[in-house]
Amino acid sequence: MTLLVYENSWEGFLSAVFEAFKRKDGFELARADCVCGVTLFERAEIAAHEPHARRVQRGMDRLGDAVAATAYQAWLSEKDGIENSIVMMLKRGFGENTDPLPLLMHPEIRAVVLASRHVGREAHRFLGLTRLKHVHGDLYAADFTHDYNLLPLMGEHFCARFGDQRIVIRDAARRQALVTGRGAWEIRRLPEGEIAPLPPDSMFEDLWRSYFDAIANPARKNLKLQQKFVPLKYRAHLTEFQGK
Amino acid sequence: MPDLMKKLEILGDAAKFDASCSTSGGGRAGKPGQLGNAHSCGICHTWGADGRCISMLKVLQSNACIYNCEYCHNRRENDVPRATFSSEELAELTIEFYRRNYIEGLFLSSGIVKNPDHTMELMIGTMDILRRKRSFGGYIHMKTIPGADQLLIDKAGLLADRLSVNIELPSERSLELLAPQKKPENILTPMTHIRNTQSMYLEDGKKFSHAPLFAPAGQTTQMIIGATPDSDLSVLRLSEGLYRKMKLKRVYYSAYIPIGTHPTLPEPGTPPPLLREHRLYQADFLLRFYSFDAKEILEHSSPLLDMEVDPKCAWALRHPEFFPVDANRADYETLLRVPGVGTVSARRILEARRLGPLRPENLRKLGIVMKRARFFLTAGGKYEGSARHDHPFLRELLSDHAQVSQLSLFADPAQPKLAAPVSALPAFSGLDSA
Numbered sequence: 001m002t003l004l005v006y007e008n009s010w011e012g013f014l015s016a017v018f019e020a021f022k023r024k025d026g027f028e029l030a031r032a033d034c035v036c037g038v039t040l041f042e043r044a045e046i047a048a049h050e051p052h053a054r055r056v057q058r059g060m061d062r063l064g065d066a067v068a069a070t071a072y073q074a075w076l077s078e079k080d081g082i083e084n085s086i087v088m089m090l091k092r093g094f095g096e097n098t099d100p101l102p103l104l105m106h107p108e109i110r111a112v113v114l115a116s117r118h119v120g121r122e123a124h125r126f127l128g129l130t131r132l133k134h135v136h137g138d139l140y141a142a143d144f145t146h147d148y149n150l151l152p153l154m155g156e157h158f159c160a161r162f163g164d165q166r167i168v169i170r171d172a173a174r175r176q177a178l179v180t181g182r183g184a185w186e187i188r189r190l191p192e193g194e195i196a197p198l199p200p201d202s203m204f205e206d207l208w209r210s211y212f213d214a215i216a217n218p219a220r221k222n223l224k225l226q227q228k229f230v231p232l233k234y235r236a237h238l239t240e241f242q243g244k
Numbered sequence: 245m246p247d248l249m250k251k252l253e254i255l256g257d258a259a260k261f262d263a264s265c266s267t268s269g270g271g272r273a274g275k276p277g278q279l280g281n282a283h284s285c286g287i288c289h290t291w292g293a294d295g296r297c298i299s300m301l302k303v304l305q306s307n308a309c310i311y312n313c314e315y316c317h318n319r320r321e322n323d324v325p326r327a328t329f330s331s332e333e334l335a336e337l338t339i340e341f342y343r344r345n346y347i348e349g350l351f352l353s354s355g356i357v358k359n360p361d362h363t364m365e366l367m368i369g370t371m372d373i374l375r376r377k378r379s380f381g382g383y384i385h386m387k388t389i390p391g392a393d394q395l396l397i398d399k400a401g402l403l404a405d406r407l408s409v410n411i412e413l414p415s416e417r418s419l420e421l422l423a424p425q426k427k428p429e430n431i432l433t434p435m436t437h438i439r440n441t442q443s444m445y446l447e448d449g450k451k452f453s454h455a456p457l458f459a460p461a462g463q464t465t466q467m468i469i470g471a472t473p474d475s476d477l478s479v480l481r482l483s484e485g486l487y488r489k490m491k492l493k494r495v496y497y498s499a500y501i502p503i504g505t506h507p508t509l510p511e512p513g514t515p516p517p518l519l520r521e522h523r524l525y526q527a528d529f530l531l532r533f534y535s536f537d538a539k540e541i542l543e544h545s546s547p548l549l550d551m552e553v554d555p556k557c558a559w560a561l562r563h564p565e566f567f568p569v570d571a572n573r574a575d576y577e578t579l580l581r582v583p584g585v586g587t588v589s590a591r592r593i594l595e596a597r598r599l600g601p602l603r604p605e606n607l608r609k610l611g612i613v614m615k616r617a618r619f620f621l622t623a624g625g626k627y628e629g630s631a632r633h634d635h636p637f638l639r640e641l642l643s644d645h646a647q648v649s650q651l652s653l654f655a656d657p658a659q660p661k662l663a664a665p666v667s668a669l670p671a672f673s674g675l676d677s678a
Contacts, residue, residue, distance in 0.1 A: 102595050104609045128289040128299070132344045140343065163277045165343065183276055204340050210249055214256035215302060216292035219501045219516055225295025229288075239346070240290055 001026040003041040007048055008033050013075055013083065014053035016046040020087050021094075029083035060090065064099030073116035073123075076149045085111040122146065123153035129230075130154070130169060131239045133201040141168040141198050143237050144178075151178040155185035170195060205239045212240040252337070254327040258307040258318055259353060262410075263466055263496040265297045267348040267383045270405040270461030280342060280349075280381030282405060282461075287348055300385065301341055302351040305329055305367050309355030313412075313423035314506040315471050318355050322503075328357070331369035338374060342382050349383030349405070350374070360391040360430075368396065371403040385461075390430035394437050398458075401441060406461035406493075409434050414467050414474040414482055416672055421508060422471065428672055435490050438463045443491075462493035469524060470517040471500040471509055477547035479524060480538040482672060484531055497524045523549040530555055533587050534580045557583045557642040560620060561635060571602050571623040583642060584617030604628045616642060 002023065006016035008031045016029050028041070060068040071086050088108035093100035104110045132140040140162070144151065151171055158167050159180040166181035175190045235241040268286030288297040304318075306328035312320045329337075338350045352370060357363045367386060374380040386404040388397055401407055409431055413419045416428045438459065445458035465486060467479065483495040499516035502509060527549060530536040534556065541555050542548070550558045560567065560583050569582050571593055579590040589611040596602060596610055603624040608614045612621075619629035619638060 102599055104592075104596070105606050110609060124285075124287070128287040128345075128348075130345055134344065142345075160274055161281050162279060162343070163274055164279050201344070204344060207249060207252055207337070208341060208344070208346050211252050211256045211301070211303075212290065212292065212298065214253045215260050215298060216294045216296070217260045217501070218294075220294035220296070220499075220518065222295035223293060226291045226293055229291040229295070229297070238290065239344075 001028065001041045003027070003043045004029045004046050005032050005043060006030075006046045009048060010072060010075065011050065011053045012046070012048040014056040015049040016083070017056050017087055017090065018049070018052035019044070019046050021091070029087065031078075031083075056090075059094065063090075063093045063097075064101060066101060067093065067099060070101060070113060070116040073119045073153070074112045076152065077115040077119045078147070078149055079115055082112070082115055084108075085115075119148050119150070119153070122148055123150045126150055127154060127157050129234060129238065130158075131237060132167065133198045134204075135199060138164065139166045139168070141170070143198065144169050144171045145173060145236065146171075149174060151176065151187055154178060155180065155187070159183065159185040209240055209243075248333060248337070251327040251329055251333075252303070254325050255303045255305075255307055255329060258304045258324075258355075259302045259351070261317060261498060261501070262302060262351070262353060262387075263296075263498040264351065264385065264408065264464055264494070265299055265302075266464075266494065267299045267385075268461070269493050270383065272381055272383070272405060272457075272460065274381040275379065278379045278381060279339070280379075282348065282381070282383040289345070289347055299348045300351040300383065301338055301347050301349070303329070303334070303353075305334065305352060305354040305363070305370065306357050307355045308357050310358070311356050311423070311425045313426065314509060315413075315422055315468060315500065315503070317503055329370070331366065331373055334370045335373040335378060335380075338382075339378055339380060342380070347382075349385070351385045353387035354389070356389060360389040361393050361396060363389050364392040364396040364400065368399050368403065371400070375403050383461075388434050388438070390426055390434065392434065394434070397434055397437055398441060401438065401445075401458040402456055404459055406464065407438050407459045408464040408466070409438070411465045411467050411482075411486070411672070413472055414469075414479045415472070418472040418474060422506060432672065435463065435465070435486075435492075439491050462491070464492055464494040464496060466496040466498055468500050469497045469521050471502075475542075475547035476520070476524060476527070476549045477538065477542040477544065480527055480531065480541060483528060484538040485672075487531060495528060497521050497528070519551055520549070523551065523555060527555040535577050552643045553639060554644060556581075557616070561639055561642070564635075567620040568622045568627060568629075569620060571607060571621050572597060582617050582620045584613035584615065585621070586611075 004016045004019055004027055006012040006029065020027050020029065057068060060071060071090070074082055074086060085108040089100050089112045092103070092106065092109065100109050101113060104113060126144070126146065130142050130144060132142045135141050151169060154169070155178050158169070158178065162180065163183065167179070169178040170190060171177065172190070172195050176187050177190055179186055179188050230238070266286055267282065268284060270282050271284030272282040274281030286299065288299050290298045292298050307318045307324070308326045308328060309318050309320055318324065341347045342349070352367050354363050354367055357366065371384055371386065374384065384404045385406040385408065386400050388400060388407050388409045390409060411431055412423060412426060419426055419428060442458050442462065445455060448455040469479065486492045486495055499518050499521040500510065501516045502512045502514045505512070527541050530541060531538065540559060549555055553561070560581065566581060569578055576590055576594060579585050579593055580587065592610040593602065596606065601624055604626050607617070607621070607623055614628070619641070
């Protein structure tokens with residue numbers, strides 16, 4: 001059994017997939033930042049290789065319209081073992097020369113499709129749950145925390161919607177930030193060192209909290225239902241729940 | 245700021261009875277370098293303490309009102325704090341909330357200030373500042389005031405994504421009794437005008453790529469449930485008529501929270517009929533997405549929805565001759581009739597079927613709720629339901645006890661005081677789908 005360790009990027013992962021297809025013996029894939037210390041398996045470091053990555057990408061595109069997007073979204077979930085499930089799904093697809101996505105009776109394909117769906121839903125949810133603070137001028141910023149790596153799926157939306165603003169959304173756990181401005185967006189590494197808290201934006205935050213409390217109908221109070229849609233773990237960065 | 249805060253508290257609180265929260269159905273592309281766009285699927289931004297989605301700044305332009313509708317918190321005779329936003333301050337508030345990603349846009353209603361036309365002009369003033377001066381591309385839903393001039397409705401439609409006229413109560417007689425200043429023709433005429441104007445602009449849009457948009461997210465309405473003795477069958481027939489004849493996108497149902505002291509209304513303090521509202525929404529989905537007619541969901545002999553089972557299960561229990569359905573042969577509409585099979589899982593069955601015959605173990609993986617569906621579905625000649633198929637046994641298995649107990653926490657739902665047979669209360673002339 002060989003552990004294929006790839007650098008943490010989509011291109012790096014596709015390069016490792018290419019390598020996995022060449023191997024007849026058992027293998028597992030793992031991100032470089034998830035592997036530390038000694039492992040029982042033989043270890044092979046796979047560097048990102050653009051031509052290999054492109055071949056895998058083209059292969060996925062030939063299988064079906066949604067295969068690459070589904071694999072990418074599932075990969076962003078960073079779930080344990082999702083890389084291996086993606087490889088197994090692609091092996092079945094390439095082996096039978098068919099779009100593997102409808103074959104939900106196969107557990108590895110089902111795992112990939114469900115992970116992708118869940119990541120997509122969470123990314124959509126966080127388009128609404130991200131609260132921006134006005135820093136100065138046209139600059140607005142927010143902090144973001146999630147088990148999934150959702151920022152790459154949110155860039156297009158924030159760039160298009162806030163066309164006259166510059167936005168920075170920081171993911172401290174992954175030390176990266178989504179940066180938008182002038183009609184473009186990208187994911188950048190955050191500099192090393194402590195991440196300073198965002199400055200307060202008190203006037204409109206107070207107005208928002210006041211509105212949030214006023215608009216709920218007390219005769220229909222249902223905190224359990226509220227928690228179902230806004231779990232406690234998501235409330236740290238939500239203005240309306242701070243101070244409660 | 246304290247002034248603005250106070251106004252926002254009063255006018256946000258006054259708007260909480262409006263159930264509509266949707267920001268979907270339209271889709272407005274933003275302009276490069278400018279603020280705002282709208283997604284056709286809508287985005288929810290947060291959820292209030294009542295569990296309802298908050299995706300817009302939902303406020304009244306003013307809660308001053310010349311009308312005295314018996315069921316309304318803001319009626320003229322009620323002693324409540326009154327406030328009015330100026331168009332500039334409401335537009336500024338909307339923009340600043342939008343910039344911080346608190347909202348998708350603005351939901352604007354109002355009490356009637358002086359007269360319907362004056363009220364519409366105030367609201368159009370706010371939208372005009374947003375769209376024309378501030379180039380705001382976000383979502384705007386505007387309430388149309390019954391009785392307003394058609395030229396003002398035309399102006400509003402060119403600025404808003406969605407328009408709505410509240411039908412308020414499920415029959416003309418109820419309206420006459422509880423809101424005599426709101427004439428039925430003042431509600432139906434603007435609805436018809438919006439439908440016709442929207443249709444005309446849609447036709448123009450097919451021919452000219454730069455034709456302006458008129459209320460691209462369509463129109464909706466809302467009715468209050470539990471304030472009057474109108475049955476669920478009357479409500480559903482009216483909704484069906486609104487969907488078919490007025491081409492509405494949505495009908496919203498709002499459980500009545502008793503505040504008035506009119507002799508026909510439930511007394512203040514009576515719990516709102518939340519479970520009945522929930523069942524009506526389920527029945528509404530059957531009308532819109534499951535190809536049901538209102539007369540299939542309920543009959544004159546039994547005009548009230550079953551509170552213990554959802555309307556689709558209730559239909560299935562009444563029609564055992566329709567089942568079992570073969571998952572490998574049935575068409576889409578037939579599959580939709582099976583309890584536990586929704587629109588998404590029915591589509592998945594059709595897609596998976598193309599790759600090979602389905603067996604019962606495949607169905608669960610396609611998202612079908614086999615706990616219910618197994619009594620009504622076969623696959624590959626196999627039936628996973630029980631040998632017992634009698635009505636009480638199935639009914640017990642399909643009952644939604646958890647939901648019923650949650651929504652019936654308040655022991656006695658609001659009961660209207662007037663009792664009347666269904667046929668004595670016509671809905672709205674020209675809208676009844678029967």
